[in-house]
Amino acid sequence: MSHLVGLLAILLFAPPPAPQRGGELRLAVQAEPRSADPHIAADEPSELLAYLTHGVLVRINRLTQQSDAELAQSWKSSPDGKSIVFSLRPTVKFSDGAAVTSADVCYSLARILEPKLDAPNGDSLRGVAGAVRCAPEKNRVTIIFEKPLASAERWFDGIAILPASGKEKIGAGPFQIREWQPGAFITLERNPHYWQRDAAGAALPYLDGVRLDVQRNRDLELMRFEKGEFHLINNLDPDSYDRLRAKGGNSAISLGASLDTEQMWFNQSPAAPIPDSKKGWFRTTSFRQAVSLAIRREDLARVVYRGHATPAAGPVSPANRLWVNTSLKAPTANPQQALALLRREGFTFSAGVLKDPQGRPIEFSIITNAGNKSRERMAAMIQQDLAAIGIQLRFAPLDFPSLIERITRTFDYDACLLSGVFSDLDPNGAMNVWLSSAATHQWNPNQKSPATPWEAEIDKLMQSQALAMDPAVRKRAFDRVQAIVAEQAPFIYLIYRNSMVAVSPRLRGVQPAPVRPQVLWNVPRLYLQN
Amino acid sequence: MKFAAAIVLLLLSLAALTGPWIAPDGGQMQFRDHINEPPSPQFPLGTDPLGRDRFARLLSGARISLLLAPAAALLAVLLGALIGIAAGLRPGWLAHLLSAACDLTLALPWFFLLLTLRALIPIDVAPAVSLLVTFALLGLLGWAGPARVVQAGVQDTLRSPRILALRARGAAPLRVLTRHLLPELAPLLAGQFLALAPVFLLAEANLGLLGLGVSEPMASWGNLLKELESVAVAGPAALVQSWWMLAPLACLLLSTGSLFILAPREITP
Numbered sequence: 001m002s003h004l005v006g007l008l009a010i011l012l013f014a015p016p017p018a019p020q021r022g023g024e025l026r027l028a029v030q031a032e033p034r035s036a037d038p039h040i041a042a043d044e045p046s047e048l049l050a051y052l053t054h055g056v057l058v059r060i061n062r063l064t065q066q067s068d069a070e071l072a073q074s075w076k077s078s079p080d081g082k083s084i085v086f087s088l089r090p091t092v093k094f095s096d097g098a099a100v101t102s103a104d105v106c107y108s109l110a111r112i113l114e115p116k117l118d119a120p121n122g123d124s125l126r127g128v129a130g131a132v133r134c135a136p137e138k139n140r141v142t143i144i145f146e147k148p149l150a151s152a153e154r155w156f157d158g159i160a161i162l163p164a165s166g167k168e169k170i171g172a173g174p175f176q177i178r179e180w181q182p183g184a185f186i187t188l189e190r191n192p193h194y195w196q197r198d199a200a201g202a203a204l205p206y207l208d209g210v211r212l213d214v215q216r217n218r219d220l221e222l223m224r225f226e227k228g229e230f231h232l233i234n235n236l237d238p239d240s241y242d243r244l245r246a247k248g249g250n251s252a253i254s255l256g257a258s259l260d261t262e263q264m265w266f267n268q269s270p271a272a273p274i275p276d277s278k279k280g281w282f283r284t285t286s287f288r289q290a291v292s293l294a295i296r297r298e299d300l301a302r303v304v305y306r307g308h309a310t311p312a313a314g315p316v317s318p319a320n321r322l323w324v325n326t327s328l329k330a331p332t333a334n335p336q337q338a339l340a341l342l343r344r345e346g347f348t349f350s351a352g353v354l355k356d357p358q359g360r361p362i363e364f365s366i367i368t369n370a371g372n373k374s375r376e377r378m379a380a381m382i383q384q385d386l387a388a389i390g391i392q393l394r395f396a397p398l399d400f401p402s403l404i405e406r407i408t409r410t411f412d413y414d415a416c417l418l419s420g421v422f423s424d425l426d427p428n429g430a431m432n433v434w435l436s437s438a439a440t441h442q443w444n445p446n447q448k449s450p451a452t453p454w455e456a457e458i459d460k461l462m463q464s465q466a467l468a469m470d471p472a473v474r475k476r477a478f479d480r481v482q483a484i485v486a487e488q489a490p491f492i493y494l495i496y497r498n499s500m501v502a503v504s505p506r507l508r509g510v511q512p513a514p515v516r517p518q519v520l521w522n523v524p525r526l527y528l529q530n
Numbered sequence: 531m532k533f534a535a536a537i538v539l540l541l542l543s544l545a546a547l548t549g550p551w552i553a554p555d556g557g558q559m560q561f562r563d564h565i566n567e568p569p570s571p572q573f574p575l576g577t578d579p580l581g582r583d584r585f586a587r588l589l590s591g592a593r594i595s596l597l598l599a600p601a602a603a604l605l606a607v608l609l610g611a612l613i614g615i616a617a618g619l620r621p622g623w624l625a626h627l628l629s630a631a632c633d634l635t636l637a638l639p640w641f642f643l644l645l646t647l648r649a650l651i652p653i654d655v656a657p658a659v660s661l662l663v664t665f666a667l668l669g670l671l672g673w674a675g676p677a678r679v680v681q682a683g684v685q686d687t688l689r690s691p692r693i694l695a696l697r698a699r700g701a702a703p704l705r706v707l708t709r710h711l712l713p714e715l716a717p718l719l720a721g722q723f724l725a726l727a728p729v730f731l732l733a734e735a736n737l738g739l740l741g742l743g744v745s746e747p748m749a750s751w752g753n754l755l756k757e758l759e760s761v762a763v764a765g766p767a768a769l770v771q772s773w774w775m776l777a778p779l780a781c782l783l784l785s786t787g788s789l790f791i792l793a794p795r796e797i798t799p
Binding site: 217219220222223239243299302303304363364365367373376377379380381383384392394395396398413414 | 558559560562565579580581653654655656657745746747759760763764
């Protein structure tokens with residue numbers, strides 16, 4: 001008996017096994033990163049690559065949403081919000097062994113703010129804070145903003161620190177790029193100079209490397225995960241989640257509602273090479289509202305996402321309890337009301353065909369990324385819903401690079417179905433979407449001055465909330481932004497999907513977060529158990 | 531064997547032609563309360579993840595695949611016949627030119643060429659237009675094989691004693707072509723048609739698997755096969771459990787197999 005008690009005591013009070021060092025973490029990315037330059041990363045694979053290979057002054061903890069000290073060991077904002085002082089860790093080095101200095105911080109900040117670079121985070125910061133000055137001192141940086149900035153340190157989660165020598169592939173992240181085979185894979189190796197250490201003082205990361213396989217087909221990704229070739233899947237789709245759960249085991253994990261939205265939008269860019277008649281429809285608020293009203297969101301959540309999603313009311317997921325405007329409700333599909341709205345604008349509906357005031361039938365195409373079964377199914381369902389109000393929707397799945405090219409450069413598309421991705425609860429994290437001057441203001445990017453009065457109001461509200469020091473004032477302003485977006489429907493929000501991941505039993509140290517990069521947010525502390 | 535193959539093709543064609551009466555919506559209607567259901571009296575082959583009737587989609591796909599693949603084969607054979615006859619009748623620079631074009635086309639990786647051309651179609655074209663363009667491309671890219679065979683056939687026929695005698699008697703070239711040459715070539719052309727139709731059926735299936743075939747919400751055997759991908763990945767047990775999802779594959783195998791059986795042996799690859 002005493003032996004048994006002793007054994008139990010050992011089991012209960014023994015320290016957890018020490019993390020194993022070594023091994024290569026393998027996972028898939030659905031498309032090749034468009035760039036290794038972290039300052040212009042705008043697609044998910046590029047952002048992931050930047051996260052793994054570059055360091056920032058402050059990292060938003062994906063689990064707690066608090067700001068964690070990273071390359072800066074501490075910071076202090078001035079009471080008026082017009083400046084922030086970062087104290088740098090004295091021993092931090094880039095992957096080439098050079099020390100990270102205050103000059104590197106100022107160089108990175110100047111680079112990201114350079115309009116020619118078209119960096120999404122830089123454009124937003126410039127738009128809100130006005131002119132930004134950086135004063136380097138030894139192990140200290142003072143950054144001065146023209147206008148006050150609320151939660152200023154959170155902006156620096158999106159600003160990778162690069163060496164002032166201009167080598168954008170050199171970073172201070174946990175890994176560095178070893179090999180990049182275009183279209184096939186990217187392998188990363190441990191940054192020997194990485195600054196973080198574990199509780200026992202051992203150097204992090206535990207892993208020797210990370211391999212990102214470009215694998216567009218989600219079925220093959222799942223098969224390779226089941227065979228043990230991949231150790232994790234971020235963004236598990238509902239089919240795969242259900243399949244893994246049905247097989248038993250605990251590899252599939254649902255983290256509840258994510259911050260991400262699935263949304264569609266119409267191309268309202270004046271530069272779009274599409275007929276003027278279409279531009280006219282897309283710029284008509286009633287048209288957008290009618291399309292929104294015709295879509296059965298509850299069916300999308302139930303049929304496509306098998307209940308792993310909820311109908312969307314606006315841009316902020318209810319998972320973001322701090323900032324969601326709870327007065328907004330997801331629209332209930334009402335084709336009759338949709339037709340009434342369209343008739344008021346002069347559209348006619350007869351013999352199952354909707355025509356504009358000039359008698360042209362309403363037909364348009366919607367693009368999305370090929371290979372994403374959930375989006376392809378959503379598009380097919382939206383097709384049927386819009387057919388009920390006489391709109392003929394054509395569905396065009398495109399490979400991801402072509403899709404990005406169309407929505408960011410050529411603007412050669414009618415409508416797009418894609419997700420809105422957020423890794424920060426704070427509205428400032430989405431500044432690059434809401435400001436009309438931003439490159440990722442997707443329905444009409446890079447506006448010299450706001451195209452509509454409501455976009456001008458959004459600009460004003462977003463800027464005022466970013467500058468306000470009182471959280472209640474910020475909340476009121478951002479509530480109004482959400483209400484305007486819900487009413488004007490530049491983005492038609494469809495569903496909030498749940499965050500689901502799959503993790504191999506071999507992968508330890510996992511604390512998955514519902515925001516990107518889900519399982520990998522604490523990658524320095526992940527390890528593979530033999 | 532050929533009789534059985536003809537019966538199979540006839541039955542498949544009948545099913546395709548009667549499809550609009552059996553399933554008037556062409557399998558496009560989504561029954562959202564009946565998703566992923568197994569076979570039932572209401573849905574003989576169950577429903578897909580959007581609640582669409584798989585049987586109706588199979589019939590609709592049969593109409594597209596069984597009508598348009600042979601149409602594309604006919605286009606390829608007609609083009610091949612024109613070019614082959616021209617090259618066969620006019621030895622010299624024209625024959626050399628056509629022969630070189632034929633060699634070049636045969637040397638091209640035509641499936642990749644097809645993929646490239648298919649990807650160039652504007653994204654906002656109607657599904658029916660993209661469907662016709664896809665099959666027209668198949669037809670336009672498939673002329674070289676028949677042209678080479680027809681050219682050889684024309685040259686053989688022209689050297690036959692009967693035609694030599696006719697020409698020696700001063701028969702008009704047009705009369706020789708229409709009354710004697712074309713009837714001689716007819717079995718050759720029929721054989722080419724029977725050999726190409728199943729190839730085009732499979733090509734459409736390949737395009738469908740790559741998401742470049744017939745676009746949603748229309749059904750073809752190619753895009754129906756795409757659904758098998760996720761079941762196949764789940765393993766053989768899942769395939770056996772979802773046996774009804776194999777129906778498009780069975781139809782494709784039966785129709786291509788039957789066409790190959792009907793094709794003259796010396797032409798079948």
